[in-house]
Amino acid sequence: MTQIKDMKDIVALCKRRGFIFAASDIYGGINGFWDFGPLGTELKNNLRDRWWKDMVLCPPIGPDGTPVEIVGVDSAIIQNPKCWEASGHVGGFNDPMVDCKESKKRYRADHLIVYLPKSYDPEMDGALLFPCFDKDETPEDVEKRLKKLNLRSDISQYEVISFVDIKTWAYTNPNDDYGISHPKNYCEQYKIDELVRIPDSHKILRDRIIGPDTKTVGTLGEPRMFNMMFHSYAGAAAGEENKVYLRPETCAGIFLNFKNVVDSSRVKVPFGIAQIGKAFRNEVTPRNFIFRSREFEQMELEWFCEEKDVPMWFDFWVEQRKRFWESVGVPLNKLHFLDVPKEELAHYSSRTIDFEYQFPFSGEGYDELEGIAHRGNFDLTQHQEFSKTKLEYMDPQDPKNRYLPHVIEPSSGLTRGVLALLSEAYTVDDSRPSGVYMNFTPEMAPKKAAILPLTAKDDHVPLAQKLYLELREEFVVDLDIKQNIGKRYARQDEIGTPYCFTIDNDTINDQTVTVRERNTMAQERIHMDKVKEFLHEKMRAGASALKKAA
């Protein structure tokens, strides 16, 4: 039976045990920003290091049987602002937002949905009210609020339409009663011509929509386009000429260094450049814990190849990325692979597959964890044009053959990856004192083992200390001396430590320790000298090292 995991419980455990805290917690937090605590930092580093290892240090074997070639870079967060003009971010990195004048809240206009009674007749029901909700609201919460608003609470009686469709429909009929005007770029974004098909029953007056956090009608304003790049000023003068942007994605720093890397290293097409680092987006509505934040980390590979080889490499990277997520503890049956429909592709992409994970807040659906895009040679073409620097690659076999390679980009969120690991690991188990354990793979677990002297007296402690000092040279381990052993096991279960080594009187006699496995809680004895080897073996065994709890 699939267990229902509640995001609230995961967030609470993260705070209680030191995985993730609200940024500026003591000041009441700051929306969209998070701090990683001691365990969260280890978990994030484990995922990051594994990605780097798989991409740069030990890249996969290519279709021709030889290892592929990938190098890493670590570029500046702030680049010449022209870079963002070339990439299209200054002109087009926009989300539609809408403000509520009563609640003072700001919403992503395209995330709002309006509940329209199925029986609605525009001629007869002139006084009806139309409640508006966030699309992620659960059916239970929707019903609760409908009741509070004294509206029919059975949601099967409603049809759901997107707020943006209503608004844009209105634009297509500027001369009728419902006409409202929109900025031109907004209409272009929503392909205004296509919206005339919205049926007559949707002729809803904006003034009869109740915003998501109010009881009053007509408080939502016009959707406006909003550029999501954070900006600042480099240097003392805060004028337009000194305006700079915090990067909204890490890949730009790779494209900007394409020529430097080709000129300074021995890479030959096909090859890849990888980067891990912070990205910043002024998201209109940060939400779902660290899923959508304003500061986050990405792990991006730009794979440069010849155009004719794109299909082969695209399939290759999709397979590699599936294996990666599976090996770090995200099973394939929890992922959904969305071949993004043509009309929803980013302007530069002719094919994208999104890896979507069923996060606890996704309900029956899935939300994006990683995207694999064929970006063509859009980026290199743009940067070549805007920088007026030749970026063509010269074929070493045929110097007359100069071209801008095509790019396949597996782009994943490190922060979202951590959330997927946390969500996947969270396991309710009423039979144990902690009531829950974190089922991380040994490789991803923040602490690989805990060393627990049975009692804080006798000779247990010096032996435990000796083992601890030996192990910590190679593994992140915990030495926990105080409290009764049950409480200490419970704490390790909650932070997902896969193995506990207990030192007791027998250890003094025969140098053996008890190993307790987290999932099964089964115990066996091994010699102290074998502990290091035992852990190495478990780390190597990866995702399959731990037995499933009965």
Ligand code: ATP
């Ligand atoms: P979304 O549709 O969820 O906004 P996106 O399609 O804009 O994501 P990309 O631009 O493709 O995302 O970025 C690549 C990856 O970066 C995403 O798959 C995701 O894992 C991560 N990412 C993007 N935006 C955020 C964010 N605001 N917070 C955390 N991670 C993010």
